[in-house]
Amino acid sequence: MALRDELNLCAPRLCRYARALVTGHPGPSEIADDLVHAVLLRTWEAGTTLRLDGRDLHLHLYTLLTEWHRERLAAGRMGGKAHMENENFHAGGPRAAGNLPFPASPRDKFAAALLDLALQEREALLLIVLEGFSYAQAARILKISRTVLVMRLARARAALSEIPAPKTPARPAKARPSYLRVVK
Amino acid sequence: MRGHGPPVSEAELHGLVDGDMDSGRREAVEAYLAASPGDAARVETWRRQNATIRAAFAPVETGPVPWSLPLAPGAEGAAATRQAAGGQAEASGSHLWRGRWFARLIGLSFATGALLAASAAYLAGRANAPEAAPPSSDGPTPAGLNDTYVTRALSALWAFVPPPAVVRHSPKSDGPGQDTAAPILPTLSVEGLSLAGVRAMPGGQGQMLCLIYARPDATNIALCVEKAGDPGDSVPRVSGSFPSSMIAWRQKGANYALTGALPEPELRALADAARAEVAAFDGW
Structure with missing residues (x-):
């Protein structure tokens, strides 16, 4: 399968992970979507030299996205003028710092519960639960041991307790595929 | 935690929930x-958490991805990469970036239309041409290097968005069984130029290949080659005017066209370099 086809296949799942990581909800997020776009572009640019395919490509995409998200948060903290967009720029979440009122709707509560997790715990939880990676794969993406991964997962689950179920947004009438431009 | 056999660890409880x-x-x-x-209650809670999280984000996987991926790693792609990596966190940059892509896509749509129109005109011209055109190796105007060819070559440049893949263009890569009658593609190894990609388009004698070179000032140059219908070489001839000028010539059984937003002297210098490389080609 050509690299662009594989990237196209990965794009929706990568988008899902990015949105969950960045905003805690499935709705559109400029930051998350731009991150995904940038990761796909970078991988496409480096595709011929990386020679990744299948599972390795998948792991590479998630590794890159996770790292860039961390770097982005770090840059936001240092710059002091980051665009928030419901994003958790603090390890314990904005609510942990007592800055935001507790949201009312189930969707907001759900997002808030995810964002209240420390970033490392959120990453571990989302990679395992949402993206379905094995412990070994998730540990590889996060560059940690399996033991540390399980510890983060356990902390995340303990913190979440009974996570409120959100109302999922209505699905679009017709799903349009995403395309990579091809020059031929 | 003790049950039957070895103690059950916390990790195993999580592993049970996650199928690991x-x-x-x-x-x-x-x-x-x-x-x-x-x-058991804790494990059930974790299972409910898993189900809730998966259900919440299911629409993202099956829904439309909110962008068309141009995957053109030009300046915009690099800028977007840097931006997303955390260099600049302002949302305004993101809007600008998306806007540029949108504008580019519109431009590409128009360019594609122009390309199709030019191709149709060319095919019509070919259909009306006499079957046995006389050789024109003796004249300064190469046969086949008409305005349509110019248009096609120009359209290759207009519609081009450089892909990242480096394309092997040396005839050596074809191996010993190569078609010796195939047009020679010069590498145009001039300082400051880098090969950004290749476009293949319908041509008069089969496919026309256009090598797209990127210049340091972000402008592109196209060197298009197709098999010539007529034998013999011809001198380079300039057509059009800046910034849509083009130099075309016939050499070693192929029609060449070099185009780009360059002043004529620079375009001529590049054409001379290309001609020299074609002339020096020894066929390996």
Whole structure:
């Protein structure tokens, strides 16, 4: 399968992970979507030299996205003028710092519960639960041991307790595929 | 945690929920949970968490991705990469970036239309041409290097968005069984130029290949080659005017056209370099 086809296949799942990581909800997020776009572009640019395919490509995409998200948060903290967009720029979440009122709707509560997790715990939880990676794969993406991964997962689950179920947004009438431009 | 056999660890409880455990331990863990209502309740809570999270984000996977991926790693792609990596966190940059892509896509749509129109005109011209055109190796105007060819070559440049893949263009890559009648593609190894990609388009004698070179000032140059219908070489001839000028010539059985937003002297210098490379080609 050509690299662009594989990237196209990965794009929706990568988008899902990015949105969950960045905003805690499935709705559109400029930051998350731009991150995904940038990761796909970078991988496409480096595709011929990386020679990744299948599972390795998948792991590479998630590794890159996770790292860039961390770097982005770090840059936001240092710059002091980051665009928030419901994003958790603090390890314990904005609510942990007592800055935001507790949201009312189930969707907001759900997002808030995810964002209240420390970033490392959120990453571990989302990679395992949402993206379905094995412990070994998730540990590889996060560059940690399996033991540390399980510890983060356990902390995340303990913190979440009974996570409120959100109302999922209505699905679009017709799903349009995403395309990579091809020059031929 | 103790049940039947070896102690059940916290990690194994998580592994049971996430489907990541040795199959040989599953029974032992389940037996342990049957005897430990507290831990069984925790495991059930984790399962509900998993189901809630998966259900919440299911629409993203099946819904439309909110962008068309141009995957053109030009300046915009690099800028977007840097931006997303955390260099600049302002949303305004993101809007600008998306806007540029949108504008580019519109431009590409128009360019594609122009390309199709030019191709249609060219094909019509070919259909009306006499079957046996006389050789024109003696004249300064190469046969086949008409305005349509100019248009096609120009359109290759207009519609081009450089892909990242480096394309092997040396005839050496074809190996010993190469078609010796194939047009020679010069590498145009002039300082400051880098090969950004190749476009293949319908041509008068089969496919026309256009090598797209990127200049340091972000402008592109196209060197297009197609098999010539007529034998013999011709001198380079300039057509059009800046910034849509083009130099075309016939050499070693192929029509060449070089185009780009360059002043004529620079374009001529590049054409001379290309001609020299074609002339020096020894066929390997």
